[in-house]
Amino acid sequence: MAQATDRTIPDRHGGAPVTGEGERAAAEGEPAPVSVRHCNSAMRGSCFAGARVTVELTRAGERSLTIADDFIQVADDLRDYLDDREWVAELVEGARRGARNALDEYDYRVGPLRAVLVKHAIHPVDSGYLAVKAAAHRAVREAIDLLGPAMVRDWVTFTPTGPVVRLTSPPDTVLPEGSGVVTIEAERAAERVVLVADGFVVAGDAEQVDPAEVERLALAAAHESLDLYENRVGPLRLTLLRHPYGIQWSDQYGLETALRKAVRMAVEQLEFAVAAAR
Structure with a gap:
């Protein structure tokens, strides 16, 4: 068996190469974007395909995650869905967990981020705890890609x-x-x-x-x-x-x-x- 070396194991997160607009800008010598707003792409092949979450990510000194007061949005003919407060709370919690999980996995690529969950429009079929969690995870991951690379x-x-x-x-x-x-x-x-x-x-x-x-x-x-x-x-x-x-x-x-x-x-x-x- 190999002996472990003496190098210090760092705990902080930084960045790595990714794809998207940020990588294109870096390759062309343009400044990397400081902030992006992004709605997740369709999760094809999944029963959550129609779920959508919009997130805004901004480079920051330390990580934070907040949820907009009007994050859950509904069309006028679906306003009765808001009466089920427990279900609405589940949607918000699902989005929070999905976004936090994506930050844990991927924000080392770009450094600390201020994340705001901006919008999820309720759909009578596609909305649900797991669907919104998956959509928020994808939205954050894809938005991180757009911010561009940095090496740790x-x-x-x-x-x-x-x-x-x-x-x-x-x-x-x-x-x-x-x-x-x-x-x-x-x-x-x-x-x-x-x-x-x-x-x-x-x-x-x-x-x-x-x-x-x-x-x-x-x-x-x-x-x-x-x-x-x-x-x-x-x-x-x-x-x-x-x-x-x-x-x-x-x-x-x-x-x-x-x-x-x-x-x-x-x-x-x-x-x-x-x-x-x-």
């Missing part, structure tokens, strides 16, 4: 052999119990190598855990994630450095979710670092 310099170390990225995947703070995270280190290599650092699984004294089984699941999840993203930068040497054990999230699904986020983020950072080094 604290995550990237430039070495004589190329950039090395070290980061920790963001937790899913929407879930009441939280979610698992992993810290990884990635660099380009001649062929794929996945290593597990000594002490990868961190568990409390009272926890009954089989580190070998958790490592096995993490290795499988790492290879699955590399299959998805590695082709963007070529073969990687990936070291799994640290995973705080939790019975709720150290199973196959939890590790797959955490590794998919971490590897995607690392690949994005490597793309940007390689381009910056040219």
Whole structure:
């Protein structure tokens, strides 16, 4: 097993290459936009296809998320829907959770954001807790893409052999119990190598855990994630450095979710670092 290195694990979020108007502006030397207002695209192939949420994102010193007083809007012939206050409250909460989850996953690409949920027009078929949650998540994610890229310099170390990225995947703070995270280190290599650092699984004294089984699941999840993203930068040497054990999230699904986020983020950072080094 590989030994973990001494590099500090940063906690703050920054940015990475994305697609959209912001990336086009950056490529052409134009200033990146400071603020965008965006309504999510259709979720085709989903029963939530018609759900729409409009969000406004502004670069800021620290993250905030607010919901406009008139966020829930209705046509005159649907005003009776507002009488169901519990249902309306569910729509608002769904939007809040979806937006917060997207910020947790993607705002490292652009830095802290002030997010305002501007509008959801009630539809008698398409409106619902899960639909609005999904629409808000997509709206925030797509709006972040429009703001444009930035590299998280604290995550990237430039070495004589190329950039090395070290980061920790963001937790899913929407879930009441939280979610698992992993810290990884990635660099380009001649062929794929996945290593597990000594002490990868961190568990409390009272926890009954089989580190070998958790490592096995993490290795499988790492290879699955590399299959998805590695082709963007070529073969990687990936070291799994640290995973705080939790019975709720150290199973196959939890590790797959955490590794998919971490590897995607690392690949994005490597793309940007390689381009910056040219």
